[in-house]
Amino acid sequence: MSRKRVAIRDHSAEANLFARRAFFSFIIVTIAVLILFINLYHLQVEQHELYQTKSNLNRIKLQPIAPNRGLIYDRHGRLLATNKPIFNLEVIPEKVKNIEDTVDELQTLIGFSDEDKASFFKEMKRQRRFKSIPLKTNLDETALATFSVNQHRFPGVSIEARLKRYYPYKGVLTHALGYVGKINKRDLMKLTEEGLEEQYKATRDIGKNGVERYYEKVLHGKVGAEEVEVNNRGRVVRRLSTTPPVPGKDIYLTLDVELQQIAQKALKGLRGAVVVMDPKDGGILALYSNPSYDPNLFVHGISSRDYKKLQSIDRPLINRATQGRYPPASTIKPLMGLLGLESGLVTEKTTIFDPGFYQIPGSTHKYRDWKPWGHGKVDIYRSIEESCDTYFYDLAYRLGIDRISEFMTGFGFGEKTGIDIKEENSGIMPSKGWKRARFGKPWYPGETTSVGIGQSYWTTTPIQLATAITALVNRGVYYPPHLLRNFQVGEQKQPYVIEEKPPIQLKKNRHWDIILSAMHTTVSKQTGSAHKAFKGAVYDSAGKTGTAQVVTIGQDEKYDAEKIDERKRDNAMYVGFAPYDDPRIVVVIALENAGGGGSQAAPIARQVMDYYFGSSVGVRHALSR
Structure with missing residues (x-):
C-alpha cells in the first residue's frame, strides 16, 4: 500500500519571491508617479503660459466691431453720402419652435420675396442657431409698423437697427461718387491679397465704384473689438472689454x-x-x-x-x-x-x-x-x-x-x-x-x-x-x-x-x-x-x-x-x-x-x-x- 507524498512549502522562499515582486512593483509605480509629476510640472509650470493662452483662445473671443464709414461732402459742405439707420427683420433660429411656418407667416404678414426667403435659409445653414440672421432688410414704415403690432406672436424674431450708406441726391452724382455694395468673393480675395481681411470681418459693405471705391481705405476707418467669454458651444457668457472702432475720415470733394x-x-x-x-x-x-x-x-x-433695366441699350x-x-x-x-x-x-x-x-x-x-x-x-x-x-x-x-x-x-x-x-x-x-x-x-x-x-x-x-x-x-x-x-x-x-x-x-x-x-x-x-x-x-x-x-x-x-x-x-x-x-x-x-x-x-x-x-x-x- 503506497503512501501519498506531502509537499512541504518553503515559506521563506515564497516570502522572498513576494518581496522581490513587491519591490519591482513599487519601483514601477514610483517611476510612473515620477513621470506623472514630471509631466504635470512640464505642463503646469514650464508650459503654463502656452496652455493658458490656448485655453483663453477657446474661452475668450474677440468679436470685431465695424467702424462707421466716413461721410462725403461737396466743396460747399453739402452732404453727398451719409450713413442712414435702417431696420432689419432678424431671427434667432433656436428661439423659434417651427422656423418654416414662422417664416411663411412673416412673409404673408409683411411681404418679402422668395429670394429673401431662400437667402435666409441658406445663411441659417452656415450660422449657429443662437446667432441672429437677417430675414428682410431695410423695412419700410408700413412693414415696420405691421410687425411691431404683431411682434408678441413671434418669439425669437425682432427688429434690429443698423447703419447703411445713403445717397440723398440719388442719380445726380452716381458716376462720380459710385456706391457701396455687399462684399463678394472677389472683394474678399482682393482684401486677402492686401492683408486687410481682418479689418473687414465685421464690415458687410465696400466701395464698388467712383470715389467710394478709390478712397475706400480713407472712408472705411479702423475696426474695433469686443472681448467676450464664451462657453463650449460658442455662446457669449459675458463681455470683458471693448476697444471702440475708429470711424472713417470724412472727405470733401471739388464737386458742386x-x-x-x-x-x-x-x-x-x-x-x-x-x-x-x-x-x-x-x-x-x-x-x-x-x-x-x-x-x-x-x-x-x-x-x-x-439690374436688368440697367442693362439697356442706353448703358446707364x-x-x-x-x-x-x-x-x-x-x-x-x-x-x-x-x-x-x-x-x-x-x-x-x-x-x-x-x-x-x-x-x-x-x-x-x-x-x-x-x-x-x-x-x-x-x-x-x-x-x-x-x-x-x-x-x-x-x-x-x-x-x-x-x-x-x-x-x-x-x-x-x-x-x-x-x-x-x-x-x-x-x-x-x-x-x-x-x-x-x-x-x-x-x-x-x-x-x-x-x-x-x-x-x-x-x-x-x-x-x-x-x-x-x-x-x-x-x-x-x-x-x-x-x-x-x-x-x-x-x-x-x-x-x-x-x-x-x-x-x-x-x-x-x-x-x-x-x-x-x-x-x-x-x-x-x-x-x-x-x-x-x-x-x-x-x-x-x-x-x-x-x-x-x-x-x-x-x-x-x-x-x-x-x-x-x-x-x-x-x-x-x-x-x-x-x-x-x-x-x-x-x-x-x-x-x-x-x-x-x-x-x-x-x-x-x-x-x-x-x-x-x-x-x-x-x-x-x-x-x-
Whole structure:
C-alpha cells in the first residue's frame, strides 16, 4: 500500500519571491508617479503660459466691431453720402419652435420675396442657431409698423437697427461718387491679397465704384473689438472689454452739387456727359454722365429685375465722362492749329483757298468741308472761328500722322488722365505703329486728313478733352484732374496736394495767344460757330464746337438726319472756357447722336456757365478777377 507524498512549502522562499515582486512593483509605480509629476510640472509650470493662452483662445473671443464709414461732402459742405439707420427683420433660429411656418407667416404678414426667403435659409445653414440672421432688410414704415403690432406672436424674431450708406441726391452724382455694395468673393480675395481681411470681418459693405471705391481705405476707418467669454458651444457668457472702432475720415470733394443738378437738367432725355474743370488746380466742379441711375439700389442688394433695366441699350452703368470714347471732331482744331504754328508749316498770316473740299495731291477723292460751297480764303484765325475743315485737311496731310500723334500725346490724348476714380478709358491716339500693331496694316495718307478734323481712329474721353483744353488755356501748365479737395483729420482738414506736371514748352509763346484769340472770336464774332449759343452772355468766354460723324457718308451722298437711324446720327461736342482773359472754368460737353455741336452742345455749355457766373459762388469768382 503506497503512501501519498506531502509537499512541504518553503515559506521563506515564497516570502522572498513576494518581496522581490513587491519591490519591482513599487519601483514601477514610483517611476510612473515620477513621470506623472514630471509631466504635470512640464505642463503646469514650464508650459503654463502656452496652455493658458490656448485655453483663453477657446474661452475668450474677440468679436470685431465695424467702424462707421466716413461721410462725403461737396466743396460747399453739402452732404453727398451719409450713413442712414435702417431696420432689419432678424431671427434667432433656436428661439423659434417651427422656423418654416414662422417664416411663411412673416412673409404673408409683411411681404418679402422668395429670394429673401431662400437667402435666409441658406445663411441659417452656415450660422449657429443662437446667432441672429437677417430675414428682410431695410423695412419700410408700413412693414415696420405691421410687425411691431404683431411682434408678441413671434418669439425669437425682432427688429434690429443698423447703419447703411445713403445717397440723398440719388442719380445726380452716381458716376462720380459710385456706391457701396455687399462684399463678394472677389472683394474678399482682393482684401486677402492686401492683408486687410481682418479689418473687414465685421464690415458687410465696400466701395464698388467712383470715389467710394478709390478712397475706400480713407472712408472705411479702423475696426474695433469686443472681448467676450464664451462657453463650449460658442455662446457669449459675458463681455470683458471693448476697444471702440475708429470711424472713417470724412472727405470733401471739388464737386458742386448744384452744378451737377444743372448738368442733369440740361442733359434730360439725351445721352452724353458734362465735365466742368477748374483750370487753376485741376479740380472737377462737375462730372455728370447721362443716363444715370439711383446708387441706393446697390446698397441693399439690387434685384435682378432692377439690374436688368440697367442693362439697356442706353448703358446707364457706363460713366461717359471718363469711359465714353468719342471722336473729338472739330474741338481739336485749336490744338491742330497750335501744332501747325509750332512746326512752321503755317503762320498767323498763312492763307489757303477753300472751295468746299480737299484733295490729296495725286488723288481724285474729295474730302468735303461742312460748308458745300467752301469758306473761300481763310487763315488760322478764320479756320478755327468758322471751323473750316479744308484748312485742317491740308495741314494734317503736311504734318503727317506721327508728328500729330507725338504732339497730341503731350496733351494727354491716348493716355488715362489719372483722375481719382478707377473707371477710366485711355481713348485712342493713332499712329503708324499703333495701326500696324492693332490691325497689321499700313497707315494711309487719307486717314491722316481725317485725323486733322478729329475723326478716323482718334477717340477721346470728355475728361481727357477737358484736361487738354486746361493745358491750352494755361499756356502749357497741366494739372491732373481730381475730385478730392481735402479730408478731415481730427479737427483739421488736410488739403489735396496739387500735382503740377512739367509744362508744355512751345518755341514761341505767341502761338498760345493766336489760338486762344481764335477760340475767343469763335464765340464773340458773329460768324463764329458758337456765337449764337452765347449771344447776350454777361461773361466773356471762348470755345470751339465740334460735330463728329458716327457713320461714314458716301462721297456723293448728303447727310440727312431725318433718314438716318437715331443712333447713327452725328455726335455734338463743345469745349469752352471763361472768362477769356482769366479762365476760371473749362467746360466740355459730349452728346451722342444729338446733331451739331454749335446748335446742341454749345447751348448746354451756356447753361452751365450761366449758372456758374450767376450764382453767389460764380459772382465771387467774377468779382475777384
